[in-house]
Amino acid sequence: MAEILVLVDHVDGAVKKTTTELLTLARRLGSPSAVVLGPGAESAAGTLAEFGAAKVYSVPVPEFGEFLVVPKAEALAAVVAAAGGPGTVGALLVTSTPEGKEIAARVAVSLESGLITDAVDVQAGPDGAPVTTQSVFAAAYAVTAKVTHGVPVITIKPNSVEAEPVTGAESAQVVEVPVTFSDLAKTAKIVERKPKAKTGRPELTEAAIVVSGGRGTGGDFSLVEAFADALGAAVGASRAAVDAGWYPHSNQVGQTGKQVSPQLYVACGISGAIQHRAGMQTSKTIVAINKDPEAPIFDLADYGVVGDLFAVLPQATAEVTKRKG
């Protein structure tokens, strides 16, 4: 059976939801092996095994936190080689985050392998090799593709699949892989980190529910946040809201921000321009609240409320709180 490598998203060994999704997909293609870059492999091993990893490759060195992207790419390429390269490794799966795509890009060049980004599904094809599905041109087309050269390097969007643990999982063997970094890997130095205050809300691309605010909020996101908190949702913002300085760019949903695909997307005071739609069009259920009955967002919405979000949201929040209480 082919070995399928999955780059683990983690913070010091605490495994993120996206990795459990990738491992679930990896099981369709072969036997998953997780790759932990940076310290934490031992703490992560239990969760990784729970979602099917038979093996955990570990590179517990400090360079990943000191230099931008390149050490991770070099280490990952080294692990693929250590695992046996194209003969044994059926695919390398990486989460489609901005950094994930950069790592995948450099690994593809190093390994001389084809690269597919932003897959929303992966299945085993008739010959066992991975076949991907991508949603392109603001979800106007579904593209089916394969890698034809080298080890398929595939980046996968969060929320593409519901993670499933395996029954009767055995523990995963941790194997340390030695890596020597090039001088180039140490040229872009991370000299400072300015952390962001935690909101306690779920991460935008992983959340099951997203409530977003746009121009219609006039800069006051308090009602959007209250509704989000009642639902246990993440908060998103349109490009207009971010450009106006009302909300951070890391919450922007759209072509130049995050692309999300939650179970429920609630657009409040957002007109629905194509730049925004490209970021949320594949959400399972879309709800819109907007004063303008002609707003394009209503063409996408499964349920639309023509009205003032300042009136609709507080009532909705109270209803949700009542039902949950």
Add this chain to the structure above:
Amino acid sequence: MKIVVCVKHVPDAQADRHFTAAHTVDREGVDGLLSELDEYAVEEALSIAEAAGDSTVTVVCMGPEVAGDAIRKALQMGADAGVHVLDDALAGSDALATSKVLAAAIGTLEYDLVLCGMGSTDGMMSVVPPMLAQRLGLPQVTLAGKIEIDGSAVRAERDGDTGTEVIEAPLPAVVSVTDQINDPRYPSFKGIMAAKKKPVTRLTLADLGLSSADVGLSAAWTVVEDVAARPPRSAGQKITDEGDGGARLVEFLAGAKLV
């Protein structure tokens, strides 16, 4: 400073975008323009050049004949010169081939800084800048929301989910910038007129020492097996708030088991 900016000509996202029978993006039968996200890179190059003085900005573009429009727009904004790589064999190139060709074209120039946008608005892969950095053997400083050139180094801020990272690297480097970095200027009438006289060098694969076997659809390391138009989402229910809009909304959510 000598600054190179990579730009791409893409189908207009507001207009019809579709695929050819060969499953490649139709670039010629559609309205196209300079990729919006590349405008931020051109603008940043122009600002840096203006601040440094005695500088040049050269834009490099790979694409069919019509891609010259992207170069022209950059020249109208104020770039000094263009390099247009065009060759029939390039059609259908994947990102790996594109980065190889762009790296070769950049290799014909002298530069202190290579600037790129954060991704093209058609493919949105965002992989060419890191591939370029790797192929050119240069430091990679990507997805910067703010950059400062300090002598022979670049200092950048990169926004992430958990916070902002401040990155430093020596020049020459490959730097990509997000749409947060600046507000791209509109070409002035003077700029539009001046652009007509600016030089655009045309290069073929042979000029770059590359073979058609390295590029194009047949050399791609991925193959598209199918392209299917997705039915557009149909609009569902729409109500007008008459004092009960919020409650009815939650009723809908409850019915869909979302609450």
